[in-house]
Amino acid sequence: MSAAPLYDRVALIGLGLIASSMAWAIRGAGLAREVVGTARSAETRATAQEIGLCDRVTETAAEAVVGADLVVLAAPVGAMGALAEEIAPHLAPGATVTDVGSVKRAVVDAVAPHIPAGVHFIPAHPLAGTEHSGPRAGFATLFENRWCLLVPQPETDPAATARLRALWAGMGAHVDEMDADHHDLVLAVTSHAPHLIAYTMVGVADDLRRVTDSEVIKYSAAGFRDFTRIAASDPTMWRDVFLTNKDATLEILGRFTEELFALQRAIRTGDGEMLHAYFTRTRAIRRGIIEAGQDTDAPDFGRVKTGS
Amino acid sequence: MSAAPLYDRVALIGLGLIASSMAWAIRGAGLAREVVGTARSAETRATAQEIGLCDRVTETAAEAVVGADLVVLAAPVGAMGALAEEIAPHLAPGATVTDVGSVKRAVVDAVAPHIPAGVHFIPAHPLAGTEHSGPRAGFATLFENRWCLLVPQPETDPAATARLRALWAGMGAHVDEMDADHHDLVLAVTSHAPHLIAYTMVGVADDLRRVTDSEVIKYSAAGFRDFTRIAASDPTMWRDVFLTNKDATLEILGRFTEELFALQRAIRTGDGEMLHAYFTRTRAIRRGIIEAGQDTDAPDFGRVKTGS
Incomplete structure (x- = not known):
């Protein structure tokens, strides 16, 4: 003041x-x-x-x-x-x-x-x-x-x-x-593609016949719940984001699919070396984010318990 | 005691x-x-x-x-x-x-x-x-x-x-x-597929020529950082998970890709109604997880600040 x-x-x-x-x-x-x-x-x-x-x-x-x-x-x-x-x-x-x-x-x-x-x-x-x-x-x-x-x-x-x-x-x-175009590309990587992917994974989970919604919910702490937060964001806002940042988002999703197929092939063929090398590389990015103060490494994100 | x-x-x-x-x-x-x-x-x-x-x-x-x-x-x-x-x-x-x-x-x-x-x-x-x-x-x-x-x-x-x-x-x-088989399917949905997807997205971000790692790290709070935690897990453990739960993981990833393609097509054709309806549906799962005490709805996950 x-x-x-x-x-x-x-x-x-x-x-x-x-x-x-x-x-x-x-x-x-x-x-x-x-x-x-x-x-x-x-x-x-x-x-x-x-x-x-x-x-x-x-x-x-x-x-x-x-x-x-x-x-x-x-x-x-x-x-x-x-x-x-x-x-x-x-x-x-x-x-x-x-x-x-x-x-x-x-x-x-x-x-x-x-x-x-x-x-x-x-x-x-x-x-x-x-x-x-x-x-x-x-x-x-x-x-x-x-x-x-x-x-x-x-x-x-x-x-x-x-x-x-x-x-x-x-x-x-x-x-x-x-500038505007670089912004839209950076955000397609750090936000728009991750949101679409999270929405998709939550949609798949909700849609399976052989696994019930209550199982998905009870056992979500094994990884899934980290997708649900970003898939709970405002639907109107996100519809507009994807419709107006179409090109950059589709470009990143194309790269994502290509990469996902490579990892799927490694699983199918049992290529443990490729998987191990890939998973080791992705750890460095996480360390950078914590060092930059954009997240905490507290266990379980420092989540508080909320009943039951 | x-x-x-x-x-x-x-x-x-x-x-x-x-x-x-x-x-x-x-x-x-x-x-x-x-x-x-x-x-x-x-x-x-x-x-x-x-x-x-x-x-x-x-x-x-x-x-x-x-x-x-x-x-x-x-x-x-x-x-x-x-x-x-x-x-x-x-x-x-x-x-x-x-x-x-x-x-x-x-x-x-x-x-x-x-x-x-x-x-x-x-x-x-x-x-x-x-x-x-x-x-x-x-x-x-x-x-x-x-x-x-x-x-x-x-x-x-x-x-x-x-x-x-x-x-x-x-x-x-x-x-x-x-039983063991149902366990492996449930976990493929709630854990194994989400982990592979997170690893993939983090790998894509790390791999782009036109967006720098430092941009990915600085601007990660827009969504991406929620992928990096699960993509920072132990590489040996996860290699073994994918190699030993191959069938269920590949099945869920197949469903995921199918669904992702449907959403990509909606973006490409400008089908805002489909996107809005999809994003509205995924919110319900999130509410279920919070009600079940498997996460908190505290702003920003109750993350603490860890320096600048």
Whole structure:
């Protein structure tokens, strides 16, 4: 609360996990004088009022952005273009528009054409999440020690980018910049393909006739449960991710299938040496992630017991 | 410590994560009068001595089993047959031999022929683990609230099975019984296929030219890191699992590939409805796992921060 606020008024359009965490983090650290929020669903707006998420909740996105010097588009990627068109006439000159979508090329293509001259557009993607969705899911520390990737456009004012970097740093995140296409490829590897694979494995387990759902659930600690968390994420958000990062995701899935077939062949032919060498190599990546502070090596992830 | 010990002398053959956790749990709860341990590697035996893991460490498996009323084979699945042959002449009449291998049909086939008349053979598989291996990895609470599957043979004395059940319950586990083939299919779904898939995805990430390892590591919190834990497990153990549970694993991987191709096609053709319906269905399984106490829904798995 000691420093002057970075922004006068932040408008959050959409109040799901990410935006509600931003509201708590921004207000908690005094990073803006006022946080205004809105959501398309009346129920979400009522919940935001009830839990005191924002300083003010408006009925429409157009109202929310009036007088805001930072506008955050926090809707599913597929809804961003229409949203940008809706708010464009109401944006204040000199304002910054950003987003928190998991795909960047499609957001740039859909949103940039609607951004008026004199307004800065800086796409962003905080790499943080939980399996929960909605306005009650947010918490102030979600971004601590996580990365936020900014995708400044060629014409973006460096001062506007520096201010947005400071906001994310103020919420505890590390900030990097990259271009939209590289972002989409990196995320296809680190997030989109793993999510699709996890969804698939959970779907297979649910679909087998000879193994019951209750067996799958009871015995999940043997590995399966680590797939179920990421396969519990918001269906609308993920549908849009795959539809809008189609090429990179399909490329990585193609590589994955090729590699999976090689391992399947090694199993079928009993090639223990190949399997052992492969499994030894993958350990190094895990060590790197722990050293980089992006996970803990506490037994069982430091999970707490939850009854029975 | 209040009740009488269930066994007089427990011999642990192999002192990795599972056996070292059993040593702490059995001794902590007073479930046996004496815990004797051995391992093939001199370094492992020296470590066990150093950390006071067992009451006594022997040079050979044959020595360890002398006078033991419970013998636990805790070696990689591929080594169990030779081990059983080695200890067979030294087993005490009336003793129980069990194991902790992740595959059961192959263990039954390899071990059962060596078990002398008058000795009980009850294969077992505790569904618990961490990404760490070796004698220092064990801790007494590893099995708490986890399942242990017993695979009694048709001729097994029910009293011997009941005693082994009591041992696992005493270490905090829930116990179920099933036959070897069903066990191997259930585990192919909940553990073996997910592990191979995780190994594959981590291998793909490590192998890409256009995305660096450091990017994969820095941005892993977006989903990928949940694959790396299970892909960091012991390579020898997992090589043996896939080689000895070949048929069930390949069957599940076949189903997985079929399903993955259907989802890839939905992405390619832009079938958002199919994707949304699929992703909605997989959430229910996750809820079941949390309700069954096999995971927590704490944000970010309740991970603790481990530095920057």
